[in-house]
Amino acid sequence: MENDVEPKMSLLQDMRRYSIWLGISVVFSIISAVTYILLANVFNQIIESVLSKEEGSLGGQISIIAAIIAVGMLSIFMNRFSSAKFSASVTHRIRIRIYRHLKRMTVEQAEKKQVGDIVARLTNDLPYVNEFLKKKITNYFYHPIMIVLSLTYLIILNWQLLLSCILVVPVFILIVNITTRPITKLSEQAQHYAGEANSVAQDSIYGIQMIKIFATENQMEQKYSSVLRDSLNKSLLLEKKKSALGSIQMILQSLPIIICFVLGGYFTIYGRLQPGELIIYMFLLNFMVQSISEIPGLMADYRELKGIVKRIGDFFVWRTESCDEGQTTTGLRIVTPIHLEFKDVSFSYQDRHNVLQNISFAAGPNRIVAVIGSSGSGKSTLFKLICGFYDNSGGLIEMNGTEIGQIDRQHLRSLISIVSQDSYLFPVTIAENIALGKPEASLEEIIAAAKSSHAHDFIIELPEGYQTMVGERGMSLSGGQRQRISIARAIIKNAPIILMDEPTSALDMGSENVLQENLTALWKDKTVLIVTHRLTTIRDADLILVLDQGKIVQRGTHHELLEKDDGLYRRLHDQSDGAMLEEERLQRMSL
Template sequence: MTKKKSSSMMRLLQYIKGHWYAYLAGGFYISVVEAAFQVMVASLLKLLVDASLAGDLNLLVKSIGWAMVGLLTLAGLMPGIMRLFAGAVEKATLALRQDLFNHILDLPMAYHEQTHSGDAVTRLTNDVNQAKEAIGEPPFQMLSLIVTATVTTAYLGLIHWQFVVLAFTLTILPILTNRYAGKPMRRASSEVQASLASLNAKLKDMLVGMPVVRAFNLEQHFTDAYASANAETRRLGCVLSHRQGLNIASNNLLSSATFSSMLALGTFLLLRGEITPGEVLAAGQLCNGITNPMRAFGETWANLQRALGAADRVFTVLDEPQECWQAVEQVADISDVDGSMVCMREVAFAYANSNLVLTDINLKVRPGSVVALAGPSGGGKSTIFKLLLGFYEACAGECYLRGRPLRSYSLEELREQIAFVPQDPYLFAGTIYENIAYGRPDATPEEIFAAAKAANAHDFIMDLPEGYDTQVGERGTQLSGGQRQRVAIARALLKDAPLLLLDEATSSLDSESEHLVQEALQRLMQGRTTLVIAHRLSTIEHADYIYVVADGRIVEAGTHSELLDLDGLYRRLYENQLRAA
């Protein structure tokens, strides 16, 4: 049986630890000040009226004096206490957002490939900001409303017991209606936040793909798609507003009924001579301490439910399991590995809820050799890279690195030994210097410059006005394709890992850029074991060994000349590319 998770509210409160004194001081102030104000005003009214009718000037002056002292005390304490309270809430929000960011960073690749990045952005920004309200003023405002109603009801009891009976009877109804309305409002709030995430995802798609949008005249398509998502957000927002409105209206109606009933009872008791005129006015003022909370409770409750709906979305992500290995010990039977840098033995793999995409994969990569993966698109070559990088675990069989099962390494240890150059190199917004330094963050400037020179990147970098401080833009859009490739190669050179995984991408480059990139790649591969995904077979003619992957299987293997002699799939692909050149 799985352990039941704590409520979102309790989990949010855990982020307050270390700041409890400031938080509770502010919460106590918020909760008590309204009740104190209502009692003070009611007492003052009673004393003023009764003192005036009795002609007691001394009592009148004393009453005003004490009231002023009380009000000034409450007002003077407010700024300092509320600053401490707000600071505690902001620190808790900071910790929550940082935890969510760290957790998203450590989620497995399967999560990131199945979840739009716009959704993660929405949860880190909109949802966290909304969830903050659940530990901000709303819960203490609700407590304040309850305390105020309780204290004023007790004070009414000192005036006449019948006020208490009436107040208790009339306050049961809003408690029941608010409890009934809470879950639908919270569910509607989560739906609104999810719709906002979808809206953000569509906006991000359009902005990132703007060149394609323009080139294919897709402006109207994206306009319509965004308008449709926007309309759905509006519809869900209306549903939430409708539920909130009904709840607020019912509380206002019950509040008006309470005020009228209390006023009628006070008039009746005055006519019977059971209370004084001052007590009637005090009861009227105290009635506000019941009716105002009844009016405000609905809106405050709605705000709290909206915040908890957002918190539910935050904790849904925090409850996702992080990337981890099912660790194994070193196995005794590794006779087939025999000194290979990389070995895959009878490996099979399937993505979640899909058929096998790799079946019975057996391959070896000798230290210092260059081994290529060739074959038609969708055959499973990129999936092999994902397994070696630890993005996914094999369903069957075993992968080895340096004679050890991959899972005997920690993920950090595994990836420290691999340099990866993807087909479409990703550059982060920032400078060229920073993007190269990601290969080894503790590298010296001299090492970074040396890596750039080896990657044939130094010359073009120095020709830029800002040199290494040039901003590359989002995804490196300020650089050409060949320049991005060379910066990515410099990053891999700087890492200086023994195993290189290279997803070849020279087919989209002009001849000059291709020459520079190929020259840089030759330097990168020197002294390293290289496994390369080849999209143009002419680039792997001198590879030490080639595996041909199709339909998730290795269908052919050998050197370039051996595969041509086989007169199989490799030869057909090679000749087709020669004819197309």
């Protein structure tokens, strides 16, 4: 279940932090609106002066116009700069919040979400928020102020003419309100499908080898086209609704001006309005109508923003580790050496049967515990529980007698080095990848760790050696090379607990045997757990646990388990021996 770890993202909360820049922008937008009113008043005086042939006052009035224009230009500059500063600051703040939330997200939550959808919230949704804050938010202040100022001036000039001109406005605002209602939902749906399309595209890049091997290019293209078509349909429907507002805006702009032209001309002919006043009336009415005609667009933009903000806000209700029940980030700390114990531990993923059932065992320093079993038996899940990625649904997991849920998370993971089967590498240098668990490590320490994992020889043959940049996900290296770097990374961390998930799956038998000798020396005083399907890796283990369908069906040393002819371990051993002999035969043939 997803809980509120932070309050649902409030754009106002982030805006308030930089409200000074918004305030400056609003002030100068007001000044800009006032300059138009002042210009209209001066123009009126100039027209009256021209009609009455009072040439003496023209020079002063032109100077006033120049001053007003200068103030207006400064206002426009300050308005745009401060709104840009405001939008950039708020967007930067939201990006930081998203990343902080992302790094605290539980592994369970991350495994359920699509990477492309998360990326879309950063690359598609946030730029829209930035553009809205930069170019549109001050319009929500400028246009109402322009309407009020123009309205006041026009009422003073001739309220009957004004009333006749704006009678149609309320009707159109009602139509706009009805027309824009679906925009919020459509915006949210369009962004959702765009996120799905991103996910499919990323899968096509990351899984390109599998796609080509299994010749599924057409299926992936069809899937991408289908999701993209849904995104296109929602986007077009959204644009259709927004485009309909263009017609409404045109009528809103044109009709009042036409009424003013006809009725104002009538009032001027019969002396109820001066010629100069009619010109200024039309000048200001045009500004007022333009502001009123922007209302449909403002309403549509606001509703579209609501949909996007909701998508960003939904991200902040995804579970994070700081709020998991029974877990803390400021809990107890454990002193070494580490004694690890599972007591009747059970676990199940959401809506699934138990992956682990009543698991009990103990591990400690200078003791190697190995876990073996068929795929899907729950071997790797044990490591996820030890690392605190998931909460066990039953039983206890203790370190030195303390339940791991009470241990500070960062401290817990500082006690653990892990070599995982997928050997994930970051797109930085090889040296930086090895030093991941110990950023302050010297080059000598990095090289020593690489030599222990038999990675040094291939590293120094690379063009830049230890400074060679690793491609995204380490795909520029072979599986065996990635695994050796992963082992070096675990070695340099020198943690008291070592978890090895299929540590030599990408290595040949010869490399595995040599590496095994080095690792055995490094395991001194460590608590070591190994998950593997290769029995050659665990023959010297102090305790071997045989898992089958989430239960421990056998336990003992290699020799003890081999004595049981009808046991699962013996069957796995016989299968492994056959595979090992075949691998040795192939190696001899390649020599």
